[in-house]
Amino acid sequence: MTKRIKAKMPGFIKPQLATLKEKAPLGAQWIHEIKFDGYRAQVHVDGGAAKIFTRNGHDWTRRFSRIAGSFKLKSQTIFDGEIVVVHEGRTNFSELQADLANGRQDRMLFYAFDILFHNGEDLRSKPQLHRKARLKELIDMLDPPVLYSEHHDGDGQELFEAASRLNYEGIISKRADAPYRSERVEAWQKIKVVQRGKFPVVGFIKDPSGVAALYLGKREGKELVYMGKVGTGWDRTTSGKIRKALDTVISPKSKLSKQLKKPKATWVQPVFTAEIEYRDITSEGLLRASALKGFSKS
Numbered sequence: 358m359t360k361r362i363k364a365k366m367p368g369f370i371k372p373q374l375a376t377l378k379e380k381a382p383l384g385a386q387w388i389h390e391i392k393f394d395g396y397r398a399q400v401h402v403d404g405g406a407a408k409i410f411t412r413n414g415h416d417w418t419r420r421f422s423r424i425a426g427s428f429k430l431k432s433q434t435i436f437d438g439e440i441v442v443v444h445e446g447r448t449n450f451s452e453l454q455a456d457l458a459n460g461r462q463d464r465m466l467f468y469a470f471d472i473l474f475h476n477g478e479d480l481r482s483k484p485q486l487h488r489k490a491r492l493k494e495l496i497d498m499l500d501p502p503v504l505y506s507e508h509h510d511g512d513g514q515e516l517f518e519a520a521s522r523l524n525y526e527g528i529i530s531k532r533a534d535a536p537y538r539s540e541r542v543e544a545w546q547k548i549k550v551v552q553r554g555k556f557p558v559v560g561f562i563k564d565p566s567g568v569a570a571l572y573l574g575k576r577e578g579k580e581l582v583y584m585g586k587v588g589t590g591w592d593r594t595t596s597g598k599i600r601k602a603l604d605t606v607i608s609p610k611s612k613l614s615k616q617l618k619k620p621k622a623t624w625v626q627p628v629f630t631a632e633i634e635y636r637d638i639t640s641e642g643l644l645r646a647s648a649l650k651g652f653s654k655s
Contacts, residue, residue, distance in 0.1 A: 363477025369414040371539035375547040381513030389513040394448040394526040395441030402434045423462040437471035451639040470506035481537040557627035567596025580614040590649030
């Protein structure tokens with residue numbers, strides 16, 4: 358029998374990325390996981406010491422030192438996963454950002470969803486399900502804040518609808534037989550939950566031929582509160598039409614109940630409405646990951 362030659366533990370590995378799709382794929386060859394709303398992280402364990410790298414390969418071990426200190430393994434292992442904060446029953450990126458800004462780590466969790474290397478064996482060529490089985494064996498030896506990302510067989514659309522009801526970010530569908538590749542692949546597919554709403558346009562930022570961004574509000578009783586801005590979702594022609602419409606209702610000052618300092622803003626009467634697709638509302642009350650889907654007179 359030929360003895361397997363042990364591989365040297367690699368440095369940072371460029372992560373595999375998922376391709377955005379509108380619907381979950383069908384078939385028994387797929388597994389499905391909840392999509393976490395956090396920071397992608399790669400954990401390198403070497404004889405009981407762990408380093409944590411961001412998606413772009415930056416060493417953030419100090420910022421995630423509590424998680425790094427929880428990897429009590431004497432092996433050489435590379436984990437792929439997501440660092441999150443759970444707020445009101447779901448992972449919340451805004452809360453994670455706030456904790457990072459404040460140097461707070463007690464709420465942070467690491468959900469491991471893949472393993473790339475273990476004790477001299479490069480696992481990237483192995484099928485997804487094989488890697489997950491190896492991953493679970495190791496994560497079961499550890500305690501929170503390190504957790505295993507469970508997967509589901511069967512109907513991915515059913516899981517997606519459940520995720521939508523719970524206001525999760527979405528799901529990731531993965532080919533059970535696929536290897537790990539350091540690029541954006543069809544073998545991982547992300548299906549994201551999005552929300553829609555209509556918001557009065559309270560201002561805009563000019564560009565030479567139209568608008569670079571729209572400022573949005575929301576009516577809460579007698580108040581008109583600020584909801585952030587949107588800067589995507591239109592082409593040059595639509596941008597010009599929006600600018601032409603807004604130029605007819607320019608106001609000398611904001612109609613928001615609470616005035617804001619926005620040096621680039623041209624304020625308008627809130628007589629036009631933007632239909633917005635967005636992921637979430639941040640802890641500051643602003644739309645997150647927004648895009649324009651429609652524009653009309655109120």
